Amino acid sequence: MSKLETSLIHEGEQFNTTNSVVAPIYQTSTYFADEDIASFAHAATAPKYPEFYHRHGNPTNSQVAAVIARLEKTEDALVLATGMAAISTAMLAAVQAGDHVIIQYAHYSAVLMFAREFLQQYGVEVSHVDQTDNAAFEKAIRPNTKLIYIETPSNPNLDITDLEFIGKLGRDKGIMTMIDNTFASPINQTPTDYGIDVVVHSATKYLGGHSDLTAGAICGTKDFVEKAWRRSLVLGASLSPFDSWLLLRGLKTLALRVRQINENALTLAQWLTKQPLIQKVNYVGLPSHPQHELAKKQMHGFTGMLCIEVAGDNDAVQFERAQHILNNLNVFSNAVSLGGVESLIAHPASMWGASQTEEQRKKSDITTGLLRISVGIEHIDDLIADFEQAFKKI
Numbered sequence: 587m588s589k590l591e592t593s594l595i596h597e598g599e600q601f602n603t604t605n606s607v608v609a610p611i612y613q614t615s616t617y618f619a620d621e622d623i624a625s626f627a628h629a630a631t632a633p634k635y636p637e638f639y640h641r642h643g644n645p646t647n648s649q650v651a652a653v654i655a656r657l658e659k660t661e662d663a664l665v666l667a668t669g670m671a672a673i674s675t676a677m678l679a680a681v682q683a684g685d686h687v688i689i690q691y692a693h694y695s696a697v698l699m700f701a702r703e704f705l706q707q708y709g710v711e712v713s714h715v716d717q718t719d720n721a722a723f724e725k726a727i728r729p730n731t732k733l734i735y736i737e738t739p740s741n742p743n744l745d746i747t748d749l750e751f752i753g754k755l756g757r758d759k760g761i762m763t764m765i766d767n768t769f770a771s772p773i774n775q776t777p778t779d780y781g782i783d784v785v786v787h788s789a790t791k792y793l794g795g796h797s798d799l800t801a802g803a804i805c806g807t808k809d810f811v812e813k814a815w816r817r818s819l820v821l822g823a824s825l826s827p828f829d830s831w832l833l834l835r836g837l838k839t840l841a842l843r844v845r846q847i848n849e850n851a852l853t854l855a856q857w858l859t860k861q862p863l864i865q866k867v868n869y870v871g872l873p874s875h876p877q878h879e880l881a882k883k884q885m886h887g888f889t890g891m892l893c894i895e896v897a898g899d900n901d902a903v904q905f906e907r908a909q910h911i912l913n914n915l916n917v918f919s920n921a922v923s924l925g926g927v928e929s930l931i932a933h934p935a936s937m938w939g940a941s942q943t944e945e946q947r948k949k950s951d952i953t954t955g956l957l958r959i960s961v962g963i964e965h966i967d968d969l970i971a972d973f974e975q976a977f978k979k980i
């Protein structure tokens with residue numbers, strides 16, 4: 587197997603059957619059948635067949651999936667239209683009515699909605715646990731537990747789940763383990779090294795890396811990916827040819843981007859800890875993070891995601907200052923999403939105002955003064971200078 591940086595450029599090239607160095611965009615919904623009916627029948631039924639009908643597969647989707655499977659060290663992968671398409675399809679491939687799923691309190695908000703409003707309505711039991719408490723996962727296991735679903739570092743508070751513990755727990759108890767590896771990216775964290783079975787991604791974020799597409803990925807054994815593919819045939823969230831092509835292009839620089847982002851984020855986090863207007867900096871790369879040692883053990887880098895809490899005696903002051911900072915930053919754009927080359931900043935308490943109750947928000951520590959930052963690859967001096975001038979205006 588080639589080194590990761592080489593795989594990012596060359597993995598899956600066999601799916602480009604033309605002579606072009608860069609794979610063309612296969613902008614087509616359907617493909618000419620081979621002469622004989624037997625091969626047509628094969629194309630119609632073979633999993634992820636790249637040249638039959640778009641919902642079944644597409645050559646670029648196969649090439650991208652090969653790259654992502656290599657990154658996550660899994661047998662196979664399936665790419666879909668969004669991260670949520672990947673997550674919901676993967677979960678529906680893992681459980682059915684009567685089964686029980688263990689998930690965390692802190693997850694990407696649409697995942698919490700999926701668990702609360704969808705899985706339970708369709709007869710799947712769901713238990714939430716504190717991800718920082720290993721024993722809680724074990725205690726939550728029931729005879730019908732079929733899936734442990736984790737996210738680490740979690741969105742937005744960057745809590746860490748112990749991968750080695752979860753991987754082992756799943757193996758010992760014969761329960762499938764699945765992780766949302768979006769925040770870390772495969773450059774910073776390889777969950778299959780710890781025995782995690784399935785890795786899902788919002789490829790909209792670091793994998794794509796340029797905030798110009800939405801995509802998702804499911805990585806696992808050949809059998810599981812095939813099962814997920816069968817679900818995707820009826821759920822129908824296929825990744826479009828152009829978005830797939832953009833994702834393939836973005837992936838080529840993943841290692842370079844993520845390393846630069848890691849470096850920028852650490853420097854920015856260290857600088858922010860010294861600012862009187864910021865009362866807390868939450869970054870897994872800082873020794874002040876309560877789970878820094880665990881992060882050091884299971885991650886190769888600490889990501890571009892950090893949260894800061896604006897100082898203030900009460901909610902109203904914090905809110906006003908947070909608003910002021912957001913308005914005055916110029917290099918950082920106030921926008922949702924993350925993982926792109928450009929730095930973004932968002933206010934989680936308002937971002938999820940509609941999808942979470944006050945109590946759920948408190949449970950996941952989303953305070954009024956909290957700002958979530960996704961650090962990009964701009965020059966670090968400009969990122970720091972941007973905060974400096976915004977602070978001066980308060």
Ligand SMILES: *Cc1c(COP(=O)(O)O)cnc(C)c1O
Pocket residue numbers: 668669670671694696737741766768769787788789790791800801802
């Ligand atoms: C964005 C995100 C998702 C959802 O991905 P989409 O591409 O927006 O559907 C899931 N999990 C995490 C951690 C995310 O950041």
